[in-house]
Amino acid sequence: MLAPHPDDEVFGCGGAIAAHVRAGVPVHVVILTDGALFGDASTRANESLAAARLLGSGVPDLWGLADSNMCYSEELVQRLVDKIVSTGADLIYAPSPLELHPDHRQTTMLAVEAARRVAQPVRLAFYEVGAPLRPNVLLDITDLLELKDAAMRCFESQLSQQDYLNQIRALNKYRSYTLPREVLAAEAFWVLSARDLDQTAFTGLSMFASPGICADPNTSRKSMPLVSILIRSMDRDCLAEAMDSVALQTYPHIEVVVAAARPGHRPLPAKCGPFPLRLVQTDAPLLRSRAANQAMAQAKGDLLLFLDDDDWLMPGHIARLAHALAGQPHALAAYTGISLVDAKGRPMGQTFELPFDAIRQMAGNLTPIHAVLFRSEVLAQGCRFDEALDRYEDWDFWLQLARLAPMVHLPGVSAVYRIHDSSGVHIDAGPTGAAAAVVYQKWASEWTPQQIGQMMLRVWTHPQLEARLEDTRLQLTGTEQRLKLAENAAIQDKQVMSQQNQEIRVLSERIDDLSVSLAKLEYDLAALFDSHSWRITRPLRWVAQLMRNRARAR
Numbered sequence: 001m002l003a004p005h006p007d008d009e010v011f012g013c014g015g016a017i018a019a020h021v022r023a024g025v026p027v028h029v030v031i032l033t034d035g036a037l038f039g040d041a042s043t044r045a046n047e048s049l050a051a052a053r054l055l056g057s058g059v060p061d062l063w064g065l066a067d068s069n070m071c072y073s074e075e076l077v078q079r080l081v082d083k084i085v086s087t088g089a090d091l092i093y094a095p096s097p098l099e100l101h102p103d104h105r106q107t108t109m110l111a112v113e114a115a116r117r118v119a120q121p122v123r124l125a126f127y128e129v130g131a132p133l134r135p136n137v138l139l140d141i142t143d144l145l146e147l148k149d150a151a152m153r154c155f156e157s158q159l160s161q162q163d164y165l166n167q168i169r170a171l172n173k174y175r176s177y178t179l180p181r182e183v184l185a186a187e188a189f190w191v192l193s194a195r196d197l198d199q200t201a202f203t204g205l206s207m208f209a210s211p212g213i214c215a216d217p218n219t220s221r222k223s224m225p226l227v228s229i230l231i232r233s234m235d236r237d238c239l240a241e242a243m244d245s246v247a248l249q250t251y252p253h254i255e256v257v258v259a260a261a262r263p264g265h266r267p268l269p270a271k272c273g274p275f276p277l278r279l280v281q282t283d284a285p286l287l288r289s290r291a292a293n294q295a296m297a298q299a300k301g302d303l304l305l306f307l308d309d310d311d312w313l314m315p316g317h318i319a320r321l322a323h324a325l326a327g328q329p330h331a332l333a334a335y336t337g338i339s340l341v342d343a344k345g346r347p348m349g350q351t352f353e354l355p356f357d358a359i360r361q362m363a364g365n366l367t368p369i370h371a372v373l374f375r376s377e378v379l380a381q382g383c384r385f386d387e388a389l390d391r392y393e394d395w396d397f398w399l400q401l402a403r404l405a406p407m408v409h410l411p412g413v414s415a416v417y418r419i420h421d422s423s424g425v426h427i428d429a430g431p432t433g434a435a436a437a438v439v440y441q442k443w444a445s446e447w448t449p450q451q452i453g454q455m456m457l458r459v460w461t462h463p464q465l466e467a468r469l470e471d472t473r474l475q476l477t478g479t480e481q482r483l484k485l486a487e488n489a490a491i492q493d494k495q496v497m498s499q500q501n502q503e504i505r506v507l508s509e510r511i512d513d514l515s516v517s518l519a520k521l522e523y524d525l526a527a528l529f530d531s532h533s534w535r536i537t538r539p540l541r542w543v544a545q546l547m548r549n550r551a552r553a554r
Contacts (some may be wrong), residue, residue, distance in 0.1 A: 036111045095129060227304070336412055
């Protein structure tokens with residue numbers, strides 16, 4: 001029984017826990033986070049302990065992860081696999097993929113991947129807390145309602161913040177809608193086997209429930225090109241972070257090849273998330289270029305992408321690039337933007353994000369290695385990493401690719417590049433450094449007079465380009481100033497309008513007061529007329545009679 005926070009196990013499936021206990025089935029509850037974001041961690045732990053005593057489920061296993069900061073990782077997947085194996089569990093309860101809270105969704109992903117990996121047959125039962133799911137099992141909890149209510153009442157710190165008790169009651173009452181009249185409440189679950197997880201998409205859902213699960217039910221995973229992610233590894237601790245970013249890729253057809261760049265690399269698991277992983281060991285230290293070539297030699301994919309062990313990918317990185325290449329079958333490579341962070345992973349506010357320009361590519365390296373997804377067919381056309389280079393070997397490789405065909409630029413940022421001294425690649429970097437001079441010397445004989453002429457043209461037209469850029473900056477500055485003036489004028493107009501509206505409201509209130517007074521006056525006049533009408537009508541009748549009498553006398 002997996003709960004992202006202390007209380008989810010009871011709110012989501014307290015009735016199921018009680019039903020298992022009543023049937024003599026052992027229940028093991030794992031609560032992943034400490035719940036400290038909306039309460040005291042020890043208080044919330046004690047509340048779960050009290051609820052477990054009422055339900056008879058035993059002492060929950062408290063992992064104590066940071067509330068609302070839990071992230072899917074290989075370490076957590078393996079820890080969960082070990083828990084499933086050690087307890088012999090054959091049914092895993094986890095939050096529904098449709099849950100809104102990020103911790104709930106991360107728990108779902110961990111459960112899915114752990115269920116895939118265990119050798120023993122297991123089933124998954126997704127439960128609902130914050131968002132209804134589409135169930136295939138409804139559990140009648142009518143005779144367990146009082147017990148579940150008592151267990152929910154244990155979470156006083158949470159019930160004081162939100163009326164969870166009545167909300168969960170309402171959800172359970174709603175779930176009895178399709179059941180017989182005597183059923184007063186039910187819990188809803190979506191139960192499926194580990195084998196079902198290998199389907200392209202979960203039945204009835206068009207979403208990612210786990211890394212590597214494709215949202216499109218009409219797309220077969222094996223019909224999509226295999227992508228080989230190639231990692232040159234120095235066996236540093238940051239490798240785990242890089243691999244975790246691969247495990248979270250939404251593209252479903254990936255293999256991971258880790259090329260050890262030094263002997264004695266620690267063993268790696270056979271899986272990186274849902275994707276197969278192979279470690280290529282070495283008997284001697286390898287330069288960066290040699291390690292890259294060894295990784296490419298082991299790759300089976302139609303599309304290849306390098307990832308250094310100190311960088312990482314955002315979840316949609318491979319899917320975006322693969323889609324771009326699928327839309328341009330004649331292109332051999334596609335690249336996208338990369339965000340820069342410092343040694344501690346803090347954003348530096350800079351990106352590598354430039355449209356493709358073959359002349360600029362000749363002048364310097366502006367494309368990090370994990371920005372580019374390229375077709376494996378370029379290997380048959382002679383593209384290899386130059387093993388005489390240990391720096392700017394990726395720039396040299398891009399020059400080889402660009403000679404075959406332009407590279408497709410995909411706007412946007414979906415990967416991260418770490419800047420730190422320990423990598424050694426930033427020493428003497430830049431177009432005037434020694435490493436760049438080696439690349440220039442190699443390619444000088446390859447570049448045609450036309451290409452060199454274009455480079456020279458860029459140099460000679462640089463002052464004009466700078467002048468145009470300065471004009472553009474001045475225009476932008478002028479535009480910003482005009483926008484600022486317009487904004488200030490708009491603020492003043494808004495203030496005037498606000499003052500006028502206030503005056504209108506005052507006048508409206510006075511008009512309303514006068515209308516009330518006028519209505520009261522009309523009412524008083526009408527009442528006065530009714531009460532004194534006999535005094536007015538009687539003399540009038542006397543006058544009329546007198547006139548009639550005079551007429552007869554004539």
